[in-house]
Amino acid sequence: MRAFDYATASTVDDALKLARPGSAFLAGGTTLVDLMKLDVLTPDRVIDVNSLPLKGIRLHAGGLRIGALERMSDVAAHPVVRAVHPMISKALLLSASGQLRNMASIGGNLMQRTRCDYFRDVTSACNKRRPGSGCPALTGVNRGHAILGTSDSCVATHASDVAVAFVALGAQVVLRGKDGGRTVALEDFYLLPGSTPDRENVLGPGELIAEVVVPVLPWARHSTYLKIRDRQSYEFALTSVAAAVDVKRGVVQDVRLAAGGVGTKPWRLRAVEEALKGGVAVERTFADAAESAVDGARPLAHNAFKTSLLKRSIVRALLDAAGVR
Amino acid sequence: MIGQPVDRVDGRIKVTGAAPYAADTKIPGVAYGYLITSTIGKGSVTAMDTDAALASPGVLAVYTPFNPLKLFAYVQEQNDERFPPLQDREVRFFGQAIGFVVAETWEQARDAAGLVTATYQQQPPVTEFPGRTVRKFEEVEEVVGTQDLGDITFTASYTTPFQHHCAMEPHATVATWNGDHLTVYTVSQGALLVQRRLSETLGIDPAKIHVLSPHVGGGFGGKWGNWAQVPLACAAARALGRPVKAVLTREQVFAMAGHRPMTKQTLTMTCTADGKLTSIVNDGVTSRGLGGNWSESVANWTLTTYASPNIRVTKMIVPLNLGAATVMRAPGEANGSFALESAMDELAGQLGIDPVEMRLRNYATLVPNTGKPWSSKHLDECYRIGAEEFGWAKRPKKVRATVDGDWLVGTGMATATYGAGRGQASVKVRLHPDGTASVSGTAADLGTGQYTVFAILAADELGLPVSRVRPELGDSTSPAAANAGGSTSTGTNGPAVQLAAKAVQTELITLAVTNPRSPFHGKDPASVVYRDGSVSSGGVTMSFGTLLTTCDVGGVEAVGTSPRLVDPEHGYRSFGAHFCEVRVHRLTGEPRVTRWLSVCDAGTIVNAKAARSQIQGAVVMGIGQALLEATEVDHATGRFANANLASYLVPVHADIPKIDVRFLDRPDPLVSGLGAKGIGELGIVGVAGAIANAVHHATGVRVRDLPITLDKLL
C-alpha cells in the first residue's frame, strides 16, 4: 500500500469537486482497500463517499430504485426487492460472505474489478493494469476466465453477481458528474475489453454512480439466480444464470436471461431469449435454445468446460424459474 | 477421566482473543522486518538498488545478498529450506527471499521494500510435472513371494496436485537479544526445532536461545520447518541491537513456506478371480521444490495396507523450480491412499465384489512388507461397524443407480491407516503451595488439544480436577518433549506426563517425612500415601497445598522421562474406515459430500471431544483435498498463480456435512501403558479415495486426478 490523502464529502457536489485524476471513491472498501494493499490500485487521494445521500430503496412508476450506497445485505433483505425482483436478492445472497455484504455497497459492487489472479499480482504483466504489458492469462492459468466477449488483449470476467441480474432485467444506472447527470443502460455501461481492457466502463473521470433503476416486470417474480461454483459458498461463479420466465399454459411468453462467469461483462443472452419465446416450457426446448448461448465463444486451455457448463446452467435455471420438473 | 469428553483448557483464551500468538508479542522498541522476494523463477540476482529504500522514512536497514546478514549453512534436515536466506545470489524459485527491510513501522518497511529494484540474469523455470527431468529410481522396496501371479491384471495412474497447508495464522517471528542471549517468539511445531536450527545458523550455543511458541494457529506440517523470516528476524535484531518482528504475507507463505508436492502413482495389480491380490506394483513419482530437499514417498502406503505375496514400490523425484515441498498432514499417505483406495474400488467393481468384502479378502493380518505381527489391529471391526452403522448393505451394486430429484447419489468407502509409535519425551510436573499443579514440556499445541491432553493425564494421575492443572507448552526451557509431528504427540508425551505425575508424588512424600515443619516429619515414607491431592498417614491427612505452605516450601517437582519405543518385532499403525455419500448434479456436475462416517482404531482415546474434532478436522481437510484444493503454477514465471485464500479453495461450512466419528477405544497393549496411538493424521488418509469411489458410484465416472471438480463430471 502506498501513502494517500483521505478526504470525506457529505454532498455529491463536494465529492465530485474533490475528485481528480488519480483519486478514488471509497464506499465499503472491500475491493478498493484490498487492491490498495496489493499495490494494484495506488490512488493518491481516497474520497470517502459513505455520508453521501445516495441511499434508499423505493418503488416508483419508473421502476425499483436502489441507491448506490445501499449495502448488499440491506438490498438482499429488503421486502420490496424480494417481492418484486427475487433474483436480485438471490444474486446478492450468493455473493461474497455475510461480513462482506454488510460492508459492500451496490455502487462498489458494480465497479468491482476482475478476480483475474494476474491482474491482482503486480509482478505479472497485465494489459488491464498496465496497458500494453501483455496478457499472461491467455496462455497461463485460465480456468476461471471468460469465453465470451474476450479479445487478444484480455480474457478476464466481470465478477459481479448482482450485475448479471440487473442486466437480465434491463436495469439502468444513474450517473452524476460535474456537468450534471445521465442515465445509461447497465449493459452499455460496461465496455468490452477490445484493445483497451483498462477501460472497463463509460464512467468519466470524477463521475459517480448515484442509483440503479430496475424496471418492474410483473411476471419476473418467477425468477432465479443460479450460481455454479466449486465450493458451495464464498466463491465467484464459474457460471451463473439470472433467469425470469413467463409461462402461460405451458408456453414461454417472455423471458429474460443473462449469464455471469463467462463474459468479459455481464452477458445478456438475447438469442436464447428469442429462441425460447413461443416454445413449450420443457427441458428439451430449454436445451435446444441454450445452444446459441455459446455462439462466438472462444474457449481457452483450461476453461473449455464453460461452454458446456453454461448451456447446462441455462437449462437448470430455466427449469427452476419456470417451475418445470 | 481418560477418554471422557473434556473441554479444551485453552478454549476460553482462544475464543476471547487472550491467547498470545507469536505476532501478538509486544516488545517495546520493536522494529519491523519485511521480506523482499524474487520475481523470477530461476536464475540469479545480479544487482539490487536499495538507495531509495534506505532513504525512505523510518528505514533502519536493507539486507540483500550484496549486504547480507551472516547466516551459517543449515546442517540439520528439517523438511524446509536447504539454504539460509540471502547467503548466495542464486534464485531457485519465484518468491524466494532476496532481501529484508527493517523499519520503524511495518508500513514503512513494506513501502521501502516496494522501492528496491532487483536485476536478474534470468533462465526459464522448470515447473512442469512430471516433465522430462525425472531422476532415476531413488528408492525401491520389494517383497517378493513365490505365489503365481493371478489371471486378472489391473493398471491405472492417479495424480494429485500441489496443495498448501493454509493454516489460519501466517508465519511470524519476533526476536529480541539481551547481551548474547536470544529470545524468540515464533510459530513452531516444536520449540526445539527452532532452537537447534538457530543455534546452527547463528553460530551460538543453544543454551543461549530461548524459544517461546505457546500457541500456534494451525500447522499441518507447514510450521515444522523454519522459514526465512526466522533466521532473518533473529540476525537483524542482533545486528541492529533492537527487537525485530517479521510476519510473512499470505502470498509469501504460499511461495516459500512449504507445500504438498505433486504426485503420480501408477498402480499395477494382479489378483485371482475371487479377488485375492497376488501382486501390487506402485510406481510413485513426486515433485521436489529446489528450495528444499523433501519429497513424498508416495507409493509406500502400498507396502503396509493389503496382504499380497508380491509388492514393489518405487520412487522417482522430479526437481522443480519451486520453494521447498514439505510435510503436510499425512505426508505421502494422504496422497498414497487416494491411488490404492481408488484402485481397490476399481478392481472390486471389475470383479463384481463388494468394496468392503474386497478389503476383507485382502486383510493384512501381518505387516505386508515385513511379515511381522501388529501391535494391535482391529480394522476388520472398523469395517464391520462402519458398514452396519452406515447402512452399507442397502447400497446398490450398480453405478448411477440412485437418483434424488436432480442429484445422482452414490456411496463409497476407503481404508485409513497411519503410522504409530512412541518417541522419547521428558515432562515435568510441579506442585504449588496454592494447590495447583503445573505440567510442562517443550511440546506444541497447534490447535490439536495437546494442552488438554497434558492436563487430563496429569489430573488423572494426581487425582485432581482438570481445572487445578496448568499445562505449559511451547517453551524451550522445559524438558524435551515430542514436537508436534507424525501424530505422535499424545502417544509420546502422554506416558511421560504419567511418569512425571507419579514421580512428583514420591518427591512430595519425601518432603513430608523430611521437612521438620511437616506433620509427617520422621515417618516411614512407606507409611505415607498420596491420594487425590492429599498426603495421609496414621489418620492425619493434609492437602499438598497446605503441606507445602506449612513447610514454607515453594513447590516440589519431578521430571518423568519415557524412553523411545524400540520394538523390532511388531508393526505399529492406527487404523480406520471411512464411509460417505456424495451427490452430483445431473446437469451441472458439482459434487457435494452429504454424509460421513469414520470408525477409528487408534488405541486409547485420551479426550473423546478433542479426538473427535481431530478426525472431523482431518476429514474436512480431506474433502478439500478431494474436491477443491490445488495450487496452480504459472509455468512462464514459476509463480503459484492462486496464492491467496480467495483463489485457493479450502472447504467452507456449506461444503461439510455432519461428520460422524466412532472410536473403538481399545488400548494398544504394546505402544505404552497408556495405549494411545495417533489420531492427528489418520483421519485424512483414505478420505479422497472414499469420495472418488462415491463419485464413481453416483455417476459411473472414475476421476483419477485430484481434485474432483465439476468439469471432470460433465
Ligand SMILES: Cc1cc2nc3c(=O)[nH]c(=O)nc-3n(C[C@H](O)[C@H](O)[C@H](O)COP(=O)(O)OP(=O)(O)OC[C@H]3O[C@@H](n4cnc5c(N)ncnc54)[C@H](O)[C@@H]3O)c2cc1C
Ligand atoms: C473475498 C471476496 C469475495 C467476494 N465474492 C463476491 C461474489 O461472490 N460476488 C460478487 O458479486 N462480489 C463478490 N465480492 C466483491 C464485493 O461484492 C465487492 O468488493 C463489493 O461489492 C464492493 O463494494 P464496496 O462498497 O466495498 O466498494 P469499494 O471497495 O469501496 O469500491 C470499489 C470500487 O468502486 C468505486 N466506487 C465505489 N462506489 C462508487 C460509486 N458510487 N460510484 C462510482 N464508483 C464507486 C471505488 O472507487 C472502487 O474503485 C467479493 C469480495 C471479496 C473481498
Ligand code: SF4
Ligand atoms: S485477462 Fe485481463 S486482467 Fe487478466 S491478465 Fe489478461 S489482461 Fe490482465
